[in-house]
Each structure stands twice: as structure tokens, then as C-alpha cells.
Amino acid sequence: MLKKLKENGRTVFQLLYTAVTNGYIYGFFGGKIFKGKTKGFCVPGLNCYSCPGALGSCPLGSFQAVLSDRKFKFAFYVAGILMFFGAVFGRFVCGWLCPFGLVQDLLYKIPFPKKLRKLPGDKWLKYLKYVIFAVFVVLLPLTVLDIIGQGSPWFCKYICPSGTLFGALPLFAADEGIRGAAGGLFGWKTAVLVFLVLLSVVVYRPFCRYLCPLGAVYSVFNPIAFYRYKVDADKCTKCGKCQKACKMDIKVYEKPNDPECIRCGDCVKACPYGAICPSVKLKKKKSEEKQK
Template identity: 65%
Template sequence: MYVWSVSELADKRKNRLRLWVQLIWTALTNGYAVGFVKGTIFKGPSKAFCVPGLSCYSCPGALGSCPIGALQAVLGSGRNKFGFYVLGFLLFIGALLGRFVCGWLCPFGLVQDLLYKIPFFKKRKNLPGDKILKWMKYVILVLLVILLPLLVVDFVGQGQPWFCKLICPAGTLMAGIPLLAANENLRAAAGSLFALKAVILGLILLLSVWVYRPFCKYLCPLGAVYGLFHPIAFYRLKVDTDRCTRCGACQKACKMDIPVFDKPNSMDCIRCGDCVRACPVHAITSTLSHKKTGR
């Protein structure tokens, strides 16, 4: 009979804590149940404010706005005052938490985490070509989120939210499918573009059973924004170079496959805390810890 050690029990409790935070946050920010029943979108005053994670504005249950969707909307419309709010929000959250948002507060991150737990396929951390594929999210950020909404405009000077329109799997899963399921007219109007997005969503969900968080690693522009702040964010990881033996236990535990002993504030880190718990000499702490470290 296997007996759990004290450290293993602590790890299980902390993993459950993260899961509960993800579930509760998703329920709180997407809690307009009437919208799912009637196939309508919540239009209350809270929709003027962004939530930290990738959460589609058009989701029937969404009580706030997605910062990436809002950024595209203001870039394409030229609404400067609201644009200052969105940019300020991204700067504030990035400088405060970085990609902690991805690990703890993003609804689509939760979906990927749950799918990866399914005991099917031999699990992988990365796709082949991982080092090159990781740059795709920055290309998507610059091209689809920033440049196209600014430069490709209609006859009245309005741009479109190209990332939301062409790719965003969170929008397809949390908004498109529920709205079409509840609204016959929308189902009749859905065309090839929605079919394309459904295929993209299906591929990402299938990959998520096999590879840990493929959307977060390779495609998410919001994660790209937050990751840029990791070297300077208020919440950072620190490695005590005097304690660290470079044994690699942190990288082995990290599902994002980061050599934490060398890159504690990698732009790919989602701040899940697995590396901190895995370190056998307790060399990894955070800026919120009391223990002093060497880096």
C-alpha cells in the first residue's frame, strides 16, 4: 500500500487550490446564467471593464471584457480615451502579476488544464519545433492584434478584431458554440468562417489532451503581453544560487518545460508553482516569500 509523504500531500493540496481558484474565477467572471439559457449577451455596466484573462466579450455568461478583444476594438476605432484604459490595464496587470494570470485566472487555461488530465495519449510537454513555434504568439500579437486592426479599415475607417475573428478558440468555445446552440437564426447564418474557427478550436482541444497548454505556449497574444513583464513584474521567482545544485528537478516538474534554475522569469512561465514545490533544496522562492535568495 502506497503512503503519501508530507510533501506529496502538500503538493496535492496546492494543486487543488489552483484548480479551485481557476473554477471560482471562471464562474464569477462568466456567471450570467440567463445568457446561456436565452442565448443572449450580458450588456450591464461591468462590460465596460476588462478582466485579466482571455474571456470573450460575446460569451453569454461574460460579465466583463477580454483585454485582447478590447485592445483590437479600440485600435480599430480610434477611441483614444478607452484605448488609454485598455493599455493601462494591460500595463498594470502585467507589471503586477505577469503570467500568473495565465496559470490561475484564465478560463481557457483551465479548459486546457482539465483536458491534459485525461489519461489518454502519452503526454508531452512540447510540440516538435517548440523553440520556433513559441514565437508564433508574438507574431499573432503584432500582426492580428495590433497592425491589422490599425491598417486594414473599411470605408468609414473602422478596423476589425482580426484575432477574435479568425483564431480565438476561447471565443468559439465560450461564445460561438453556446450562442449558436441557443439561437436558430444564428445557426442558419453561420458560414465558412465559423467552420474554420471550429476546426481550429477542435485541433487545439485535441492537442491539449496530448500536449500541455498548446494555445498558451504557441498562440495566445495575451500571454505574450504579460510574459514581456516577467523580468520586472512585482511577482517574480527568485533562485538562491548558493543553494541551487542545478539538478534539473524544477524543469522536470515544469509542464512548460522551463529550466527554472537558469531562467526563473522566463516569458513562458505561468506561475503555477510546481517548480517551487519540486526543488529538493528549496532554492526557488518568489518576491512574496520572506526567504532571501541570491537572484
């Protein structure tokens, strides 16, 4: 039992984290969302604030909310939060603290005859998330305004699958009034969600790799964050076992702080020489202890 828990430590952590940050159970039954003051603060991962259980705010939704407000042209508060989480954790957030990342992780566990290491065109597709951030999260909310000068959260409205899964579906299930208001936009968002759900069974974390603007933001901080990986050149033989274990297909021995690395730790576990280690280490690896 303990061994199994240890093997699936990250999944257990992700489940607990998601349960705690979405702990307003009453919301799921009553079709209501939490209205407490903690919602003035953003959680690090993609967690829709319209999820009935959400106790905090989604950083991307909040960023767009401030940008699309006619009083502001820049979102200092949320930008500061993103920079803080980025500088401390980098994409550790994606690997450990994102509910939609957890969903994709679980979907990838479903057996499928031919899993893909990456999508064709991955080399270029991985830059799509930066374009989505620039266009849907910044430019459109800031520039496309209604008659009173108010913008829209374009990413939330047209792309975000987290809002559909954690916000729309539970609310629709609990509230007939909300369900009755669903139209073409909901159909589109459901199609996006279904497409990503199916793709997640075949490819590891397609949304994080190609579409997530939050991942794009945190990826910039990966090389400088407090939590990063180091490769001991004296121990590393470039055997490639780390890359083989990496579901994001990163050459860890060459680029341990690649922008795509979500810090899942599979490479650390896979290295037979204990050459890869996080900058923040909780305990010594067995291989290191043996050497001593």
C-alpha cells in the same frame, strides 16, 4: 478531502475565478449576453465578452475594438490595463486567471499514450505569439479598413478559440437565429478550436505557448512583475527536479522568470531544498521551517 483540495488548489481557484467572472447564469439559458457597466472594464485573462456569462471584457477584444474604431489610432485605456496586470502579475494571469488556460489544463489531464514535452520546432514556434500580436491584434485592425474607416478585430475573427468555445457554442445552443447565421467562418473557427483541443491533450497548453497574444504581452513583464520567482543560489544544487516538474519545460534554476513561465508553482513544490520562492510569499515552506 482537504488534502485533495490542497493538491488541486490551482484548478479549484481557476474554476472559482472562471465561475465568478462568468457568473451571468441567465445568459446561458436565454442566449443573451450581460449588458452591465462592469463590461467597461477588462478582466486579465482571455475571456470572450460574447460569452453569455461574462461580466467583464476581454482585454484583447477591447484592444482591437478601440484600434479598429475610426476615432482612435492607439488604445491607451486597454494598453494601461494590460500594463497594470502585467506589472503586478506577469504570466501568473495565464496560470491562474485565464478561462481558456483552465480548459487546456483540464484537457491535458486526459490520459494519452505519449505526451509531448513540447512541439518539434518549439524554439521558433514560441515566437509565433509575438507575430500574431503584432499582425492580427495591432497591424491588421489598424490598417485594413472598410469604406467608413472602420477596421475588424482580426484575431477574434480568425484565430481566437475562446470566442468559439465560450461565446459561439453557448449562444448557438440557446438561439436558433444565431445558429442559422453560421457559415464558412464559423467552420474555420471550429476547426481551429478542435485542433487546439486535440493538441492540448498531447502537449501542455499549446495555445498559450505558441499562439496567445495575451500571453505574449504578459511574458514581457514576467521578469519585472511584482509577482516573480527567486532562486536561492546557496540552496540550489541544480538537480533539475524543477525542470522535470515544469510542464512548460523551463530550466527554472537558470531562468526563474522565463517569459514562458505561467507561475503554476509546480517547480516550487518540486524543489527538495526550498530554493525557489515567489517574491510574494503567503506562508513559509515546510522545508524552510525545518531548517530553522
